[in-house]
Amino acid sequence: MPFSALLMCRDSQTLKILRNALDELGIEQEISTSESETLQRLMHGQYSAVVLDFDLPGAAMVGRVARLVDPHRRPVVFAMIDGLTEIAGTFRAGANFVLYKPLLFDQVVRSLRASRGFMRADCRRSPRQKLETLVYLQFGVAALPAIVLDVNDQGLSLQAPEPLPPVQQVPFRFVLPATTQIIEGTGEMIWADDNGRAGMFFSKLTSVSRKYLKQWLTKRTAKRRVPIHASRTLKPRRSVAAVQ
Numbered sequence: 001m002p003f004s005a006l007l008m009c010r011d012s013q014t015l016k017i018l019r020n021a022l023d024e025l026g027i028e029q030e031i032s033t034s035e036s037e038t039l040q041r042l043m044h045g046q047y048s049a050v051v052l053d054f055d056l057p058g059a060a061m062v063g064r065v066a067r068l069v070d071p072h073r074r075p076v077v078f079a080m081i082d083g084l085t086e087i088a089g090t091f092r093a094g095a096n097f098v099l100y101k102p103l104l105f106d107q108v109v110r111s112l113r114a115s116r117g118f119m120r121a122d123c124r125r126s127p128r129q130k131l132e133t134l135v136y137l138q139f140g141v142a143a144l145p146a147i148v149l150d151v152n153d154q155g156l157s158l159q160a161p162e163p164l165p166p167v168q169q170v171p172f173r174f175v176l177p178a179t180t181q182i183i184e185g186t187g188e189m190i191w192a193d194d195n196g197r198a199g200m201f202f203s204k205l206t207s208v209s210r211k212y213l214k215q216w217l218t219k220r221t222a223k224r225r226v227p228i229h230a231s232r233t234l235k236p237r238r239s240v241a242a243v244q
Helices: 012-024 035-044 059-068 087-092 105-118 207-218
Strands: 004-008 028-032 049-053 076-081 097-100 133-139 142-151 155-159 169-175 182-192 197-205
Touching (some): 004 012, 004 035, 012 028, 012 105, 028 035, 035 049, 035 059, 035 133, 049 059, 059 076, 059 087, 059 142, 076 105, 155 182, 169 197, 182 207
Parallel strands (some): 004 028, 004 049
Antiparallel strands (some): 133 142, 133 169, 142 155, 155 197
């Protein structure tokens, strides 16, 4: 199976160099220009590599979410940075390799060749988690993306890229996997840990969301579910940093 790359970039000259380098190594490409589009493609596609322009808003968040993807699908993350960007922060944001701007064709080809041993081929039969979709949690004006690990008719468990703030009621929305149906409402946080994992009960769902969720779950009754541990208590922690 071929290798594939998802490029989050808006600069035409940078994209030209990237695409020429990827073509040189026979790596297929898709282009995205925003955080939300890149996250959606990342959740629903198979990519060997993700190349992020860290000058774009949300690039660091995409890198952190990419680190949470199922290990069988997890891409190699390249961060495109300039000389003023803090390298340590780039790696904390999920980057595996760094490309310095302005890009040079030979530099990009060398870095891609060096990373080939870490890339996974675009194999659609790779094992996947039983459920992997994005949920957006609304904290004031900031919407934090997280990965849904499990869902039932009462609530869901999730993995966020950073610890969640100690709030009880959180508006949320997510798309049911393999559908275009949006589930939205308000959840009550019943437990959370310092690694970004959390569980919530649905305290309020729209009537349409409840209908769609019930229909979707009916088709998955044979699949094992991981329960939400309501016995844990929510511990106060630092606030979530504003999403760029």
